[in-house]
Amino acid sequence: MSQLVGINLIPCNGELYLIKDFYGFHECDLLFKQLQSELGWQEEAIFIYGKRLKVPRLMCWYGDAEAAYRYSGVNHQPLPWTLALQAVREKIEQRCECAFNSVLANLYRDGQDSMGCHADDEKELGQNPVIASLSLGDERLFKLHHKSGKEKLDIVLGHGDLLVMAGEMQHHWVHSVPKTKKVKSPRINLTFRKIMLG
Ligand SMILES: O=C(O)CCC(=O)C(=O)O
Ligand SMILES: [Mn+2]
Numbered sequence: 001m002s003q004l005v006g007i008n009l010i011p012c013n014g015e016l017y018l019i020k021d022f023y024g025f026h027e028c029d030l031l032f033k034q035l036q037s038e039l040g041w042q043e044e045a046i047f048i049y050g051k052r053l054k055v056p057r058l059m060c061w062y063g064d065a066e067a068a069y070r071y072s073g074v075n076h077q078p079l080p081w082t083l084a085l086q087a088v089r090e091k092i093e094q095r096c097e098c099a100f101n102s103v104l105a106n107l108y109r110d111g112q113d114s115m116g117c118h119a120d121d122e123k124e125l126g127q128n129p130v131i132a133s134l135s136l137g138d139e140r141l142f143k144l145h146h147k148s149g150k151e152k153l154d155i156v157l158g159h160g161d162l163l164v165m166a167g168e169m170q171h172h173w174v175h176s177v178p179k180t181k182k183v184k185s186p187r188i189n190l191t192f193r194k195i196m197l198g
Helices: 025-038 083-096
Strands: 015-019 042-048 051-063 069-071 074-076 102-108 115-118 131-137 140-146 152-157 162-166 173-177 187-193
Touching (some): 025 131, 025 187, 083 131, 083 162, 083 187
Antiparallel strands (some): 015 162, 042 051, 051 102, 069 074, 102 187, 115 173, 131 162, 131 187, 140 152, 140 173
């Protein structure tokens, strides 16, 4: 995959590529506004030891009808592709030369919204998934660290940047988008995935 998407940013156990400005600034502005207003944003809850906790961001799930997926302990039946999401999917598929059948959309309303440390290692995603993640809106820090080694990496994800995770990365690395006091305006992140069917 490397010739298509640049140099691998992590030193071992996986592949990570950053394509800055995959979408131009004005196109991103339009896309951000459109997605913010037309997607079916939901506040999800998770249950930990029987306690109901709000997920600190809004989320929604789009994809092919059969691409159902469990995320944060919740079953997600995808909503049908919107024209805008379909167009983004096609542009990313062309660049990555791989197919995606679903997208998880996250809306971080401000710096208090976040995503905890995790790997996208659900079995529905297959052994070594390619996950392509488009950022729109305010910049946020994307933090990664190796599960058993000392390697760490911080990447700033800005308006229009595309991050691609591949290879054995989800087995060995975890990632997060921490809270920050610096950020005041919203960010949308779209993570395109391929759910293995049947
Ligand atoms: O918002 C981001 O950049 C990360 C999203 C993410 O890790 C996920 O949806 O699994
Ligand atoms: Mn993730």
